[in-house]
Amino acid sequence: MNKVTIQDIADMCQVSKSSVSRYLNGGYVSKENKEKIKEAIEKTGFKSNFFAKRLKTKNSNLLGIIIPRIDSITVGKVLNGINNICEENNYTILMQCSNLNFKKEIDCIKSLYNQGVDGIIVYTLGITNEHIEIYKNLKIPIIFIGQKNKNVNYICIDDYKSGYIMGEYFYKNNHKNIVFLGVSENDKAVGVERKEGFYDFYKKNVSNYNINFVETDFSFKKSYNKGKDVIKFNPTGVICATDNICLGLMLYLNEKGIKIPDEISVAGFGGYEVSSAIKPAITTIEFDYELLGKMATKNILNLIKNENIKEKTDISLKLIKGESVKDIGDNYE
Amino acid sequence: MNKVTIQDIADMCQVSKSSVSRYLNGGYVSKENKEKIKEAIEKTGFKSNFFAKRLKTKNSNLLGIIIPRIDSITVGKVLNGINNICEENNYTILMQCSNLNFKKEIDCIKSLYNQGVDGIIVYTLGITNEHIEIYKNLKIPIIFIGQKNKNVNYICIDDYKSGYIMGEYFYKNNHKNIVFLGVSENDKAVGVERKEGFYDFYKKNVSNYNINFVETDFSFKKSYNKGKDVIKFNPTGVICATDNICLGLMLYLNEKGIKIPDEISVAGFGGYEVSSAIKPAITTIEFDYELLGKMATKNILNLIKNENIKEKTDISLKLIKGESVKDIGDNYE
DNA sequence: CTGTTAGCGCTTTCAA
DNA sequence: TTGAAAGCGCTAACAG
Numbered sequence: 088m089n090k091v092t093i094q095d096i097a098d099m100c101q102v103s104k105s106s107v108s109r110y111l112n113g114g115y116v117s118k119e120n121k122e123k124i125k126e127a128i129e130k131t132g133f134k135s136n137f138f139a140k141r142l143k144t145k146n147s148n149l150l151g152i153i154i155p156r157i158d159s160i161t162v163g164k165v166l167n168g169i170n171n172i173c174e175e176n177n178y179t180i181l182m183q184c185s186n187l188n189f190k191k192e193i194d195c196i197k198s199l200y201n202q203g204v205d206g207i208i209v210y211t212l213g214i215t216n217e218h219i220e221i222y223k224n225l226k227i228p229i230i231f232i233g234q235k236n237k238n239v240n241y242i243c244i245d246d247y248k249s250g251y252i253m254g255e256y257f258y259k260n261n262h263k264n265i266v267f268l269g270v271s272e273n274d275k276a277v278g279v280e281r282k283e284g285f286y287d288f289y290k291k292n293v294s295n296y297n298i299n300f301v302e303t304d305f306s307f308k309k310s311y312n313k314g315k316d317v318i319k320f321n322p323t324g325v326i327c328a329t330d331n332i333c334l335g336l337m338l339y340l341n342e343k344g345i346k347i348p349d350e351i352s353v354a355g356f357g358g359y360e361v362s363s364a365i366k367p368a369i370t371t372i373e374f375d376y377e378l379l380g381k382m383a384t385k386n387i388l389n390l391i392k393n394e395n396i397k398e399k400t401d402i403s404l405k406l407i408k409g410e411s412v413k414d415i416g417d418n419y420e
Numbered sequence: 421m422n423k424v425t426i427q428d429i430a431d432m433c434q435v436s437k438s439s440v441s442r443y444l445n446g447g448y449v450s451k452e453n454k455e456k457i458k459e460a461i462e463k464t465g466f467k468s469n470f471f472a473k474r475l476k477t478k479n480s481n482l483l484g485i486i487i488p489r490i491d492s493i494t495v496g497k498v499l500n501g502i503n504n505i506c507e508e509n510n511y512t513i514l515m516q517c518s519n520l521n522f523k524k525e526i527d528c529i530k531s532l533y534n535q536g537v538d539g540i541i542v543y544t545l546g547i548t549n550e551h552i553e554i555y556k557n558l559k560i561p562i563i564f565i566g567q568k569n570k571n572v573n574y575i576c577i578d579d580y581k582s583g584y585i586m587g588e589y590f591y592k593n594n595h596k597n598i599v600f601l602g603v604s605e606n607d608k609a610v611g612v613e614r615k616e617g618f619y620d621f622y623k624k625n626v627s628n629y630n631i632n633f634v635e636t637d638f639s640f641k642k643s644y645n646k647g648k649d650v651i652k653f654n655p656t657g658v659i660c661a662t663d664n665i666c667l668g669l670m671l672y673l674n675e676k677g678i679k680i681p682d683e684i685s686v687a688g689f690g691g692y693e694v695s696s697a698i699k700p701a702i703t704t705i706e707f708d709y710e711l712l713g714k715m716a717t718k719n720i721l722n723l724i725k726n727e728n729i730k731e732k733t734d735i736s737l738k739l740i741k742g743e744s745v746k747d748i749g750d751n752y753e
Numbered sequence: 754c755t756g757t758t759a760g761c762g763c764t765t766t767c768a769a
Numbered sequence: 770t771t772g773a774a775a776g777c778g779c780t781a782a783c784a785g
Contacts, residue, residue: 092778103756108780115754137536138474139778142761147471157499163491170490170517179535180515184503202512203470226423307693334694341699360640361667361694366674425762436772441764448770472762475777 091131099127111135141203150178150387151199151207155187155233160359161376165210165232168380176388178205185212193217200225206387208232213275214239228390232383234276240390242383242402246276249356249372249404250284253326256370256406258288260414262324262352263296266317268336269328270304277328281356285326303328307335314339323352323415330355330362330371337369337411348413358407368409375403424464432460444468474536483511483720484532484540488520488566493692494709498543498565501713509721511538518545526550533558539720541565546608547572561723565716567608573723575716575735579609582689582705582737583617586659589703589739591621593747595657595685596629599650601636601643601669602661610661614689618659636661640668647672656685656748663688663695663704670698670744681746691740701742708736 093111097104100123110116110124127133141147150173154162166182173180181204185192189212199207206228211218214236222229222239231241257265267285272278282300289296299320303313310332317325317336327333333355340347347353347367355362358373379402426444430437433456443449443457460466474480483506487495499515506513514537518525522545532540539561544551547569555562555572564574590598600618605611615633622629632653636646643665650658650669660666666688673680680686680700688695691706712735 093780094778104779105756105758105781106754109755112780114781117754120755134534136475136778137534138471138480139761140780141471142469142475142763142778143780145761157503158493158496160491160493163496166490167517182513182515184500201467201470334698338699361698365667365698366671426764427762437763438765438772438774439770442771445764447765450770453771469762472777473764475762475779476764478777 091133093133093135096124096127096131096133099131100124146205146391147203148178149181149202149204150384151196151202151204152180152182153185153192153195153199153207153209153211154182155185155192155210155212157184161357162210164376165380165383168377168382169208169384170380171377172381172384172388178388187212189213189215193221196221196225196229200227206230206391208383208387213273214241228387230383230387230390232379235280240386242379242386243276244374244376244379244402245404246280247284247287249374250281250286251288252284252404252406253354253356253372254285254288255292256408256412257285257324257326257352257354258293260324260352260412261416262322262412263293264320264322264324265296265298266301266320266322266325267298267328268301268303268310268313268317268325268332270332271302277356281328303332303335305329305331307331307338310335311339314343318343318345318351324412325351325353327353327355330357330359330369333369333371333411334361334365337365348411352412352415354409354412358405363407363409367411369407370409370412371407373405373407375405378402424466426466426468429457429460429464429466432464433457479538479724480536481511482514482535482537483717484529484535484537485513485515486518486525486528486532486540486542486544487515488518488525488543488545490517494690495543497709498713498716501710501715502541502717503713504710505714505717505721511721520545522546522548526554529554529558529562533560539563539724541716541720546606547574561720563716563720563723565712568613573719575712575719576609577707577709577712577735578737579613580617580620582707583614583619584621585617585737585739586687586689586705587618587621588625589741589745590618590657590659590685590687591626593657593685593745594749595655596626597653597655597657598629598631599634599653599655599658600631600661601634601646601650601658601665603637603665604635610689614661636665636668638662638664640664640671643668644672647676651676651678651684657745658684658686660686660688663690663692663702666702666704666744667694667698670702681744685745685748687742687745691738696740696742700744702740703742703745704740706738706740708738711735 093104093107096107102120183195209231210233211231214234219238231239269282270278301313301316303310314336333353354370356372358371362369362371426437426440429440435453516528542564543566544564547567552571564572602615603611634646634649636643647669666686687703689705691704695702695704
């Protein structure tokens with residue numbers, strides 16, 4: 088596609104192509120030649136051939152990113168963080184989407200590797216043995232985000248802690264008869280960690296309480312449908328594994344005329360913009376997903392440079408006190 | 421990075437590397453050799469070097485995508501469509517983000533070109549002369565989405581029509597004293613087309629009516645703050661240029677205790693999932709952004725193959741009747 | 754400071 | 770059906 092090559096420039100300036108190459112890469116060139124070369128490049132609009140360069144220099148400055156789906160706010164935020172750091176470091180993103188499919192996630196890793204990326208960030212659905220296998224054998228670094236596993240490099244939200252914090256908050260507001268509206272335990276992060284954190288707070292600090300579990304999935308709709316199962320338990324508070332789930336539940340409660348938070352308190356996790364936009368604003372724990380993306384990228388870049396992962400900053404968790412949780416007082420019941 | 425090369429495979433099989441190359445690209449290879457080569461490749465996990473291959477074959481199978489921001493549902497949907505078609509056609513996405521910056525958008529085009537993509541899709545902020553200039557001179561095809569301009573290839577939502585449809589709907593519900601809560605005319609699509617469509621319906625079909633304009637931006641917050649300016653006009657209905665804007669307004673109205681739709685009807689554009697999730701569900705026009713992405717990609721792929729753009733399918737517009745618009749009857753006022 | 758030279762890993766004539 | 774050879778555009782010793 089680029090008709091004009093480094094050789095053409097060299098010919099025009101009557102120098103060798105090495106000189107042009109040096110000019111391009113900041114090596115020694117006489118002032119005089121610099122001028123000439125600069126001029127010729129501008130005149131011709133010459134661009135050095137990306138592939139030839141990469142073929143020689145080995146490192147591609149390409150970073151592979153695998154995401155589970157594209158149209159998600161969370162994913163968007165993470166990507167934003169990744170993108171920021173990539174720009175600073177002159178890396179280009181090669182993005183692929185696993186479409187929530189485990190097998191495809193693996194295929195994407197292979198494909199990206201195959202395309203010569205220097206490293207891969209996988210926003211993973213879950214880390215299977217196959218992942219660990221690949222992790223061990225791949226000649227380029229990989230970092231997983233979204234799920235924990237000690238066999239690989241990962242970085243993620245402290246879901247356990249977020250659950251714990253929420254437990255504390257519910258307890259402070261005197262809720263003791265609670266429904267946890269969560270997702271399948273197949274999802275380690277949201278399904279297990281987040282839940283356990285919440286349960287553990289109560290286990291450790293509260294004497295008489297009652298938490299019932301209702302399972303839903305990540306969809307708004309399913310969560311809406313689960314509303315009737317939730318109210319069967321007649322809880323004073325419902326803790327939802329995500330804000331989206333909470334939104335679904337809220338719609339159900341609204342339709343039933345059940346007042347939030349006067350009759351039932353609800354809360355979620357995620358801190359989406361809409362969560363604060365609606366009435367009542369959802370009490371939630373906000374994760375700094377952008378920071379997550381940034382850190383993953385910084386780390387992978389270090390790994391690529393054969394350095395170790397430095398900063399192990401904690402991703403911040405911020406309890407956003409909305410209007411959806413009510414303090415029901417000591418003597419309730 | 422790939423330690424094992426085509427030469428290694430050739431050596432292992434005692435054939436020439438040409439034969440291996442032929443095997444890889446579906447040329448003539450004897451059955452016997454095919455077997456051997458296949459085995460060697462599997463054993464070594466050989467992958468042909470992306471850059472070397474591209475250096476020879478010229479076309480990169482890389483598609484450049486420039487988006488204004490990442491953490492947006494709309495952008496996510498478009499990307500999803502793009503991604504689908506790319507996968508089908510074995511294209512890889514090189515994504516860059518203009519961060520809502522005109523100059524950077526231009527830089528991204530150049531950078532992507534420089535990296536050897538076969539074509540570029542630009543989700544543009546607006547098509548300036550500089551864009552047109554680049555469009556004319558670039559040796560690879562570009563398609564713009566999001567904004568119209570007859571000097572370039574573009575594909576976009578029919579914003580005018582969407583406004584017109586909404587106008588019709590508001591009129592049917594007997595609203596004649598309306599506020600249009602829109603964005604700056606710098607944005608041709610949302611700021612101009614969408615508004616004009618709405619205004620034009622009234623101009624052409626309604627005799628006495630009153631539309632006031634209030635300007636906001638795309639943010640939830642600003643729109644919330646503009647609430648007080650909106651109610652000054654005492655409208656029966658407010659049409660918001662996006663669902664997000666509508667959300668902001670709704671929060672304001674909620675806080676003021678103004679009932680939707682009993683006291684004021686509101687509507688938006690976009691058809692986000694949350695718009696149906698809240699109470700009252702927002703009446704809105706849903707755009708098929710995924711289809712938009714798909715079409716743009718099909719078109720650019722055709723352009724790359726030097727074919728003309730074929731299908732000029734209309735992107736569908738669907739009026740979603742939520743609960744936020746009330747028919748206020750004939751004799752109102 | 755500069756030019757010569759030797760590849761990077763692959764595809765593709767061309768002749769066998 | 771196969772192998773030899775040339776070369777894609779670039780970088781990086783090396784010797785001058």
